[in-house]
Amino acid sequence: DAGINAEDLASFHEHLNKSTRVLALLGAGLSASSGLPTFRGAGGLWRTHDSVSLATPEAFNADPSLVWQFYSYRRHMALQVQPNPAHYALAKLARKMPGFQALSQNVDGLSQRTDHPPGQLQLLHGTLFEVRCMDRRRCGHSETNFVDPIVPALAIPTSGIDPTSDEARQAVSAQLQAKQQGKDLDISDVKVPLASVKTHDLPVCPKCKQYLLRPGVVWFGESLPEQVLDNVDEFMNAGRVDMIMVIGTSAKVYPAAGYIEDARAKGARVCVVNMDENDKPAGGWKKGDWFFKGDAATLVPRLLE
Ligand code: BJW
Secondary structure (H helix, E strand, C coil): CCCCCHHHHHHHHHHHHCCCCEEEEECCHHHHCCCCCCCCCCCCEECCEEHHHHCCHHHHHHCHHHHHHHHHHHHHHHHHCCCCHHHHHHHHHHHHCCCEEEEECCCCCCHHHCCCCHHHEEECCEEEEEEEECCCCCCCCEEECCCCCCCHHHCCCCCCCCCCCHHHHHHHHHHHHHHHCCCCCCCCCCCCCCCCCCHHHCCECCCCCCCEEEEEECCCCCCCCHHHHHHHHHHHHCCCCCEEEEECCCCCCCCCCHHHHHHHHCCCEEEEEECCCCCCCCCCCCCCCEEEECCHHHHHHHHCC
């Protein structure tokens, strides 16, 4: 059975059964089989843009319309898909083990749509469904917002697009057919022309009515939410950590990836679940680590059953 060696599974279960303080560092690979793309590697492109390059304050300031279309599309996609068996298995572990904390880098809201206790889910990079005023210092407005599209101008186009080439025309007409069957145009398809959205049609802060709203996610160069950092520190400092599971993440983004070494320093063994054996834990492999290769949605429920 792919990805699971019986001996490794037995030693993992033996260790889990005597564990009381466990962490799971979660990444985009956890939601891949729900149908959401990851950031790096295959599928890490949005149209012609590297997804990572759109996740910066500089990208937003340079082209808020493009960056909002990217996030609006991601909000829409996240609302279309469902949590998968791995999200549910992690929620079940959380309910069973009070000393379990999931440290999620994902902003897709899928873990929150299971019965995962919120106090055992740390959202390291925020969420797509919280939006806040660009003027954090003076205005500071933030709100939970599931409205899709968040403003009419960010609706995924269904008509009125002006295709500039035959290729675009074909892509759009194929997609318009899909639309008639109840599916949306896929604006991640580079052949589908992006609507031009004027800055003044983007979501504006309802409180100060002056600045744009932005997605409540953590972009490069920005600090992680203070309360979340404090919660993780508190957990790390409260004693020995038995294990950290590293699920569907390339573990290249800090400070998130640094939690693997922090947990090791507290005695934790490391269990990696990933499709790609080259995505090692930050800091490399150590004796006593486990590696389970394959789809998190299949492997995590087996590991946690
Ligand atoms: C499967 C699968 C399946 C596929 N089953 N597996 C220390 C050293 C060096 C640099 C820094 C450092 N400390 C800070 C920095 C700077 C920077 C950083 O880390 N840079 C590195 C890239 C070098 N960090 C920051 O800027 C952070 N802020 C900060 O530290 O503030 C203080 C500070 C500021 C300035 C300087 C110094 C300090 C903020 C980081 C915020 C990251 N934000 C993003 C975007 C969020 C919004 C959005 O979603 O758009 O978060 S970037 C993006 O990467 C997103 C993800 O959460 C994050 C991690 O990606 P993830 O989840 O690992 O996805 P992938 O695609 O990389 O990997 C998927 C994996 O799944 C792969 O391994 C696949 O094989 C696997 N897989 N299908 C199982 N079915």
